[in-house]
Amino acid sequence: xxxxxxxxxxxxxxxxxxxxxxxxxxxxxxxxxxxxxxxxxxxxxxxxxxxxxxxxxxxxxxxxxxxxxxxxxxxxxxxxxxxxxxxxxxxxxxxxxxxxxxxxxxxxxxxxxxxxxxxxxxx
Numbered sequence: 014x015x016x017x018x019x020x021x022x023x024x025x026x027x028x029x030x031x032x033x034x035x036x037x038x039x040x041x042x043x044x045x046x047x048x049x050x051x052x053x054x055x056x057x058x059x060x061x062x063x064x065x066x067x068x069x070x071x072x073x074x075x076x077x078x079x080x081x082x083x084x085x086x087x088x089x090x091x092x093x094x095x096x097x098x099x100x101x102x103x104x105x106x107x108x109x110x111x112x113x114x115x116x117x118x119x120x121x122x123x124x125x126x127x128x129x130x131x132x133x134x135x136x
Contacts (some may be wrong), residue, residue, distance in 0.1 A: 015061020016040045020037060020050035020077065021095070024071040024101065026118070030064065033122050039129065046070075048078035054087055062132045067096035067107060078111040091132035 018037050022028050024045070028035045031041045042057065044050035047069055051078035054060055063081070067074030074094060081087045091114075094107035114128045 016042050016057070016059045017133075018044060018053055018057075018060045018063045020047060020063060020069075020074075021066040022046060023066070023082050026066065029088065030120070033125075034129075035127045037126055039133075047072035047074065047080075049084060051077060051080055054081060054090065055084070062129055063090060063092045064095050065092050065112070067094050067098060074112075075109075075110045081110045093125075093128055093132070098099070 017034060018026055019030050021030070022045055027043050027045070029045065035043050038077055041087055042053060042060065045051050048071065050065070051061065054063065063073045065077060074096070078092050081090060081092060092112050093114045093116060094112035095118065096103065096107065097118040104115045111133065116125055116128065
């Protein structure tokens with residue numbers, strides 16, 4: 014099974030997501046910035062899905078998704094937008110930016126696992 018890359022600047026979110034996903038049998042790697050996440054994607058060929066926090070300092074998730082999509086080697090890599098922004102239109106904004114799926118915080122773990130299963134089984 015491919016690894017899941019969690020990109021989030023909040024270590025509490027990373028800790029919680031990693032614990033839940035590991036308990037479900039997923040292997041996780043972590044980046045605390047979008048730039049670090051992009052570097053990991055480019056250096057680790059085993060990443061199968063990216064969970065991208067959309068609100069981060071320096072480079073946000075929208076910019077990071079654009080960078081991932083602009084690279085021919087990673088243009089098809091599934092990126093799931095993870096965000097506390099759950100207002101009307103936020104989901105569409107994330108999908109228009111190139112995310113394959115959207116999930117709002119606090120995360121519904123069962124929904125997240127269904128989304129991950131869909132994308133890890135396609136890979």
